[in-house]
Amino acid sequence: MPSAMVWLIFLLPLFSFGIITLFFRPFLNDKPKLGGYITIAALLGSLGLSIWALFEVMAAPGHSIPVPDINWVVIEGGLTIHLGLILDSLTAVMLLVVIIVSLMVQIYSQGYMKGDPGYHRYYAAMSLFTASMLGLVLADNLLFVYVFWEMVGLCSYLLIGFWFHRPSAANAAKKAFIVTRLGDFGFLAAILLLYFNTGTFDIGQLHSLAIAGTLGGTVLTWAAIGIFAGAAGKSAQFPLHVWLPDAMEGPTPVSALIHAATMVAAGVFLVARTFPLFAHSMEAMTTVAVVGGFTAIFAATMGLVMTDIKRVLAYSTISQLGYMMLGLGTGGVAIGIFHLFNHAFFKALLFLGAGSVNHATGTFDMRKMGGLRRFMPWTYATFLIASISIAGIWPLAGFWSKDEILASALQAQPILFYLAMITVFMTAFYMFRVVFMTFGGDYRGGEEGHGKPHESPAVMVMPMVVLAVLAVVSGLWNVTGDFGALFGHGETHSFAAGFFGILTHALPWFSLILAGLGILLAYSIYSARWLSAERIGAMFKPLYTLFLHKYWLDELYENIIVKWVLLKGLFAAFQAVDSYGVDGAVNGLAKGVMAGGKALRRAHSGQLQLYGLFFGIGIIVIIACFYLFG
C-alpha cells in the first residue's frame, strides 16, 4: 500500500472540511445538501482505503506496515520532530470503527439535521472531527497525537455548542472543554516528562525503551499516570466524568459519533497505544483497572434513575468506557479494544435510536414517550438489538467482549470483578428500563403540539439497520480468536468451538443470569408493573436521591471547588500575589528610587566650591586607583 494512500485516509475528510468552509458556506449557502454529500463521499473514500489498510495489516508480518516519516521541525544538533504515521493492527481496527460509525452518522444526519440553518457548519465540524480523529489514530509520535487530541476536543466543543443560542448548550460546551483540559494537562506533562528522560516523542521508540527497561521506575509510572489522566478526561472516567452527561445538549448524531463511539473512546485508545508503558508499571496498571472498574459501577448507578433517554445512554457510555479501562488494566490491548470495537457500533446505534425517537416525539423525556413500538417498528427493532447487545446476551457482540473483560478481571483483580458483575446486572436493568419506558405500554403524549409520532425517514433508518447488523455480528470476529491474534493475544480455534464452547464455562452463565435478572426486573417494574417504581424508589429513598443528584458531584465541583477553593481561595491568592507581590515589587522599586533621590538631592547644596572640592577629590581618587591597581 503506497504511503500516500495512508495519508489520504485522514486527509480526505480534511479536504471536505476545507471545501465546505471555503466554498460551500460562503458561495453555495442556499444548497445545503452539498455539504452532506461531499462529507459522505470523502468518508466513502476513506472507508475503502482503510479496508485496504486492514487487509494489508492482517497479511503483513508482525501486523505492522512502516510508513516513511516526514521531517516537520528540524533544529540543527537538537530536536527533530517527525510527522509520521503508524499503521498497525490497533490503527487499522480503530480506523474501521471511526469511519464506519462516522459514515453512518453522516448519512443519518441528513435526515436529522434537515432544514437546520447551520447545516454547512454542522458538516464542516463533523468533517473536521472525523479528520482529527483519524489523525489521532494514525499519528506515530506523542506530539502529533497531542495536536489531534486537542483538535477532537475543539470539535467536540464546537458540536456540543452547535445550538449555541441555548445557554445550556453553550455552558455544556464550555464545561466539556474545561473538564477535559484538566486531564489534558496531565497528558502534556507526561509527554514532556518522557521527552526529558528519553529525548524522543516517537511512540515506537518509547515502546522499545520501556520493553528494554531503559525507561522505568518512577519516571515510567508518573508518565503512564499522566497519560492516563488525559485518557480519563477524554474518556470521562471518574472523577472527570461530569462533562459527558451535559454534552448531550449537542445534536443527537453528534452524541452518537463523538460522545459514544469515537472521541470518548480516544482515551481508551491512547492507553492502548502507549500500552507497553503501562504494562511495565504495576502501579499504573492498577490505577487504570481500579479507576475503570469503579467508574463502570459508579456511572451505572446514576444511569438507573435518569429519565432523560440521552442521559441514561451517556451514563451507560461512561460505564462501558470504565469496562474498557478495566479490560486494559487487567487483560491487555486486545481485550479493551475489542470492547471498544463492539461498543462503538451498538452505542452509536442506541444514540441514533434516541435521535429517531426524539424526531418522532420532540422530547428526550422518557416519561412522555411509551408505546412507540407501534409507531416506529424499525427504530424499535434496532434499539432492542442494541440493548440486548449491550446487556451482554449470547451471541450478540456485547457478550463476547464483556465476557473477556470479566474473565481477565477475575484473574487480576477479584474485587473489581465482583463490582463488574453487579454492573452487568445494572446495565441490563437500565437499558431495558429505557426500552420498556420508551417503546412499551401506551403513548403518553410527547412534546406539546408535536402531533402524532411517526417512523423516521429512510435516510435515518438505513444507517440504523446497518449498525444493528454490526451490533449483532461484530463480536463474532473474536469467536475464533482472530481479533486477539491480530494483537498477538491468545490463540485461534475453530468457529464452532468458540461459538458454543464458551457456554461450557461457568463465568458466562453467571453474567448471562445476572443480565437476565436485570431484564426481568426491568420488565416487572416498567412493563408488567408487578412492582411499583414509586414504591421501590421510596424504599431506597436515600440511595435514589443520591443517584438522582449524581452524588452531588456537580454541586461539589461548581459550588465548593470552583466557587470556594478556586475563586475565593486559589485565585484570590493569585490576585493577592499579583497585587501585593508583583505590583508591590514594581511599585516598591519606584518608591525606593524616589526616596533615594529625595535623600540624595540634599547633597546638591548649590555651593559651587563644594562641588569643586568633590570634583578634585574624585580626580585624586581616580589617580590613586591608577597608581595602586593599574
Place this chain on the structure above:
Amino acid sequence: MVGLEHYLILSAVLFSIGLYGALAKRNAIIILMSIELMLNAVNIAMVAFSRYIVPLMLTGQIFAIFVMVVAAAEVAVGLAIIIAIYRHRETIDATKIDLMKW
C-alpha cells in the same frame, strides 16, 4: 643650576595655591584670580617641558599662548557674570550664590 624640576615645583606650588583659593575663598573676584593662577601654573609647566624636552619645537609655548587667550576670554565673561550678580543681589560672596540647589 636651575633644572626642569624647579620649574615644575614652582608650577605645582602655584597650582595648589590657586586650587586652594578657588575652593576656599568666598569673594568671587578672588576665586577668578585663583583660577588665573592655576592657568598660569599650567603655562609655566608647559613652557618648561617644551624648553627642556623638545627645545627645537615651540609646542609648549604655542599652547601657553592659547591658554592665555582662553583665560582672557574667560575672565571677560566671568567678570561680566560677577557684575551682573552684584547688580542683582548686592553681593559677590560665592557661598551666598546658591540658587541652583535641590
